[in-house]
Amino acid sequence: xxxxxIIAMREDQADSAAAMLPPEVCDALxxxxxxxxxAAAIEDRVVGTTAGVVEGDVFEIDxxxxxxxxxxxxxxxxxxxxxxxxxxxxxxxxxxxxxLVNEDAKTLEPFFExxxxxxDPVEYPVYCIGRLENLSINVRGSxxxxxxIMSFLEAPERMLAAANTRSIRVGWPIPNGGLMxxxxxxxxxxxxxxxxxxxxxxxVEPVSDELIRITAMWSELNDPRELxxxxxxTVEGLKRRFARDARIAMLALNPISYKIIEHVCDGAxxxxxxxxRKY
Numbered sequence: 001x002x003x004x005x006i007i008a009m010r011e012d013q014a015d016s017a018a019a020m021l022p023p024e025v026c027d028a029l030x031x032x033x034x035x036x037x038x039a040a041a042i043e044d045r046v047v048g049t050t051a052g053v054v055e056g057d058v059f060e061i062d063x064x065x066x067x068x069x070x071x072x073x074x075x076x077x078x079x080x081x082x083x084x085x086x087x088x089x090x091x092x093x094x095x096x097x098x099x100l101v102n103e104d105a106k107t108l109e110p111f112f113e114x115x116x117x118x119x120d121p122v123e124y125p126v127y128c129i130g131r132l133e134n135l136s137i138n139v140r141g142s143x144x145x146x147x148x149i150m151s152f153l154e155a156p157e158r159m160l161a162a163a164n165t166r167s168i169r170v171g172w173p174i175p176n177g178g179l180m181x182x183x184x185x186x187x188x189x190x191x192x193x194x195x196x197x198x199x200x201x202x203x204v205e206p207v208s209d210e211l212i213r214i215t216a217m218w219s220e221l222n223d224p225r226e227l228x229x230x231x232x233x234t235v236e237g238l239k240r241r242f243a244r245d246a247r248i249a250m251l252a253l254n255p256i257s258y259k260i261i262e263h264v265c266d267g268a269x270x271x272x273x274x275x276x277r278k279y
């Protein structure tokens with residue numbers, strides 16, 4: 001087999017590997033944002049990529065992809081070993097996370113275990129996946145809570161920008177790329193507004209016609225009723241646009257949001273896995 005070369009990707013190389021990198025990673029690379037991405041090349045052809053971000057003192061692998069024609073040839077291992085060298089030099093811990101939404105993802109657990117990773121004991125956040133047809137939300141008696149609710153499409157950009165900045169500063173959950181990300185469906189994402197600012201939101205990112213992700217579900221007051229009303233508006237829009245058997249992956253950030261998901265989605269199952277490197 002030909003030699004596998006691993007290179008750290010620069011801003012001007014994002015387009016060459018766009019088919020193997022999540023859109024948010026390509027955008028981050030092009031805009032010089034804090035993301036590290038590596039490409040594996042065989043005979044000058046890019047055959048795999050991995051990318052992640054530094055969160056505190058830990059580097060979190062957000063994506064890894066190997067061209068199916070080059071799998072089981074050591075490409076994935078070479079990429080992770082390069083990331084390990086990078087984190088060792090930077091004095092960082094190393095963590096990997098993936099969401100089980102297709103058959104390919106099932107191979108990642110033994111892959112990371114073979115590379116000396118162990119399952120992360122931290123329980124949250126975690127993605128839960130279910131079917132759109134199984135989502136049922138009853139918010140009768142909460143009509144007053146609909147006041148001040150609007151879609152991200154209706155919300156003033158300055159308000160979204162302020163909420164995005166505030167979220168980053170105090171560590172609130174926001175989707176990759178922020179509340180103003182182009183990947184978010186602003187018509188299906190809703191927020192609750194009071195006093196001229198956003199105090200709760202649900203962010204939706206359609207991945208395909210068959211899969212939708214709710215990438216953030218947050219309330220400043222941790223009020224389940226407020227989140228239920230926002231979720232009801234979101235589900236109403238989803239059921240108008242997507243097929244009943246579409247899968248929906250919802251991010252549970254804490255026990256409150258996890259209980260909400262259990263309550264509104266019959267049969268929802270955990271599908272998020274995290275691994276950390278052994279020391």
